[in-house]
Amino acid sequence: MSTLILEPIFEADFQEGSFGFRPKRKAHDAIHAVARAITENKTTVIDLDLSEFFDNVRHHILFEKVAKRVNDPKVMHLLKLICKTAGKKGIPQGGVISPLLANIYLNDVDKMLEKAKTVTGDKIAYARYADDLVVLVNPTNNSLTEKVHKRLLEEFDKLQV
Numbered sequence: 001m002s003t004l005i006l007e008p009i010f011e012a013d014f015q016e017g018s019f020g021f022r023p024k025r026k027a028h029d030a031i032h033a034v035a036r037a038i039t040e041n042k043t044t045v046i047d048l049d050l051s052e053f054f055d056n057v058r059h060h061i062l063f064e065k066v067a068k069r070v071n072d073p074k075v076m077h078l079l080k081l082i083c084k085t086a087g088k089k090g091i092p093q094g095g096v097i098s099p100l101l102a103n104i105y106l107n108d109v110d111k112m113l114e115k116a117k118t119v120t121g122d123k124i125a126y127a128r129y130a131d132d133l134v135v136l137v138n139p140t141n142n143s144l145t146e147k148v149h150k151r152l153l154e155e156f157d158k159l160q161v
Helices: 002-011 027-039 059-067 073-084 098-119 142-159
Strands: 044-049 124-129 132-137
Touching: 002 073, 002 098, 027 124, 027 132, 044 142, 059 073, 059 098, 098 124, 098 142, 132 142
Parallel strands: none
Antiparallel strands: 044 132, 124 132
């Protein structure tokens, strides 16, 4: 039930480069986005797989993100009950709502990458599928690659992942 309530609210916020477990998007779409970036000579790759991501989602950060868009104590209470089944942190892996919660949690990373695309004149591309992220940069721009990598690490530090 929570997914039916939350998904339409947050789907409008999700970024173009996010593909995992979203309506009308599939893994092949993410692969095509990476292939397109490669044909645009974005061949320097930053590949991030957040190990044990679902086990390490910080509840207080997730609840804060959801509360910014949802002002319903009953929905928040239900969400907290669902998350507490995973323990003091983490979200239940395999749970119906877990992919949506992962997308909510990582949406700020996607927003940062969208901003980087705009600022650099589309010299970077990315595709995120749940907790797997590929960022592609034109290889002639090593300083940009370093800046993007540093900024990604800062974003993940904020999430305490």
